[in-house]
Amino acid sequence: MLPIALLLALLSLLGGMLSWRAKRQGGAAFKPERTRSTEQFVADLGILAALLFALVILMQGSAALILDECLR
Template identity: 40%
Template sequence: MRRLLVRGWPSAGLYAGPVAWLASTQGNYALVSWDCAHRLPAVTALAALLILVSLFGGLLSWRSYRRPPEAATVPGQRAGSLDAPDGGRPHRLVAAMGVLLALLFALAIMVHGAAGLVFSGCER
């Protein structure tokens, strides 16, 4: 686990952001009646938790993006530069896309959570 946190994972943001958004959307629909009955901001709490999940995936992608070029090679091989075929450019591209998608989905989850602050769930 420590190695994953230090080295990162290039595609973590590509997976964590959309999965967190999917869980947020489904959780919002499932928690509305419970939110109305108990008068607790469950939708907002779920949104805050899933924003952190999405941003954690973006952090793992960012860590992978910021690695030095010689560390961003295919496992077991060493590349001389980023222009070499195994030099890490696809990994950096996937990592950059992971960071941006994680931020985008965190923003979408934040908008859903803001609706939970405005609406109580009991509107008919």
């Protein structure tokens, strides 16, 4: 379970890196109906969501380390 959790946490952090890169570039594609602050907000939300998901995945994987031995 732990290797799968680590792989999924890395994938989540990769998504956060893409959001961070989009924030630094000022958005992926600027359209007139969107403001810069909207694109910055969405990028920030993507970064925070990726960090939260990675933390939850790692916590679940670490719980499997402890509880896995009890089930055998």
